[in-house]
Amino acid sequence: MNTSLKDRVTAWAFMAPALLVLGVFGLFPIGYAFFVSLHHWRVKRGPFVGFEHYHRALGDPLYIALFVLSLGLFCAVRYWVKGKSLWLRVTRIGLEVTTLFAAGAGLLGVIGSGDSRLFDAFKVTAFYAVCAIPAEVAISMILAYLLFKALSGKGFFRVLFFLPYVTPMIATAVAFRIIFSPHPSSLANQIGGVFGLGSQGWLFESRSVVSLVLQAFDITQYPAWIDAAFPSMALVSVVLYNIWVYVGYDTVILLAGFSAIPPHYYEAAAIDGATAAQSFRHITLPLISPALFFISLIAVIGTFKAFNHIYIMRTPGARDSVDVVSVAIFDQIYLFHNLAYAAALSLILFAVILGLTFVQNRVLGRKVFYGD
């Protein structure tokens, strides 16, 4: 490029402050975190311990190897074994099932031999994502559609729906901590009373929702795993809060998606005699899919990053049933001062987020219609 030296210097000088900050506090930390995780490190740097912290977190290296290798094989099979002959297809499916099965076994081994607190946190995170995201997306889809169809008052409703999202979560989480308190006069209990729910422990309840339902039917003898296999009442309360906060944001994004659909598509469909359901299925859904994909991607990453509101809404009564991974990592730093272990855990979390983003891109991303 025929740029003068002066221009080049100007360009780099303009970018220098931002690059310095991003480099020192955004990129360098990844390498530094890895360096820290290989040592004993509480307040000061201790001796080099290699992969000990990863060993503590993830358990037996054999299982890790099994998991990683079979996943790699699975991907290899998917990309390289191609062909239409029956024999090839059977082999392919067989290989895929075997490698997936082996990966699952490896993962189970890792979970069994690794740090149970870490995997409990991952379990809570998964519950959180599975409960919150579908509900969030479904509600915002309906609201965006209603807003799109509304003739007047659009701006008013949009501002109102958006309020929970812009209001600082540190303040609203404090309010919801009191709304979801176990006191019989708490707002959640008063509203629940209208629906005959009875007095609940909400954020202070570590038992799972399923065992509470069983209890309501006077079944007091239930196996202990029921409490472990379903989200706790406390987590469900956090999920309700999460839905309240993010539905407005998702609605605004989806509304923009709806509004971008050219109206003459619908007119053409109507002339061809399409019913409302048909034009929703064949026009709206494909054209809205990029926005849907975007908000679900953001929501999945969001649950893994979720920290502030959960940190505020966790109570002694909920035990660790709402502690998602980022909260568990923060405890390692702030409570246990184990910087090295926290660094190792945060890199594991980073890897999981990258992996999930990748999988979501491949699986969901393919169904997204970006137009022609």
Place this chain on the structure above:
Amino acid sequence: MVTDTAEGAGTGRGSRADGPAAETEDARGSIADTAAQRAAKRRLAAFLTYGGLVVAAVAASFPFVWMLFTSFMTRGETLRYVVVPASVEWRNYVRAWSEANFALYFSNSLLIAAVQVGGTLLFSLMAAYPLARMQFRGRETIFLIILATLMVPETATMVPNFLTVAWLHSHSPIPWLNSWPALTVPFMASAFSIFLLRQFMRGLPGELWDAARLDGAGHVRFLFQIALPLCRAPLLTVGMFTFIGSWNALGWPLLVTSTQTWRPISVALLRFVEEAGAETQLQMAGAVIATLPVLLLYALIQKEFTAGISVSGMKG
């Protein structure tokens, strides 16, 4: 429900055009029945649409109303089945403000946010300009590297950044821990802001630059005198996001502040809630105080902000 409204509101959209058409149908008489049916259906659809929206609006706003009501209650009222307080207890705010020291935390948070917003806007604008409008080798690479930092979650940078800040604290002339640099400097450049501003600046007409050049303006003057005023909307969006992010920060301030001097309002609220036997009405007064600056800003720049979000799809 959705399909019902879809059809009804779909016809409703062109209701003005439908009006005369319906009249002619009435005049013909034979199909007046279907027209009446259609009108009824349209009314039902509108009813369902607005019914759904109103229910959602109540659900979205009721917690705020509850917060406000509770912040005006007496201690006794918070423990009973009361929703609307009998009288407005302004004293709660006075007590939260002075006794619980919210005056200090509030001004701390405002100062932190001001420094962070100012720094982010300046640095991001300066970085976005060459990326958008200048030619130099390595431009695309640098842009990709900047975008790559978006992938790194905050949890992963927390430990190393704490160590870096602690090192800077003992090696620089000004203190970093328990002071504003640790709370603001690490967040003064965000890839989001740079990205958004760059995208916007690329859309500015090239003739502007040619004209400025003819008039003898250099890059610095062009950026600050011509491009800056044009970037008002994206700057407001970026500023609002930075403000919310700074105001909400909780984990990092917990790590780097151990004294009250620079403790932000988020940490103060957390401590306030965790305290045993803290009074609900005071907590709510504190929470209401903590929402005010953000809501005020939102009210001021609501239009630009919502538009900016719909376009960029950012999440703070």
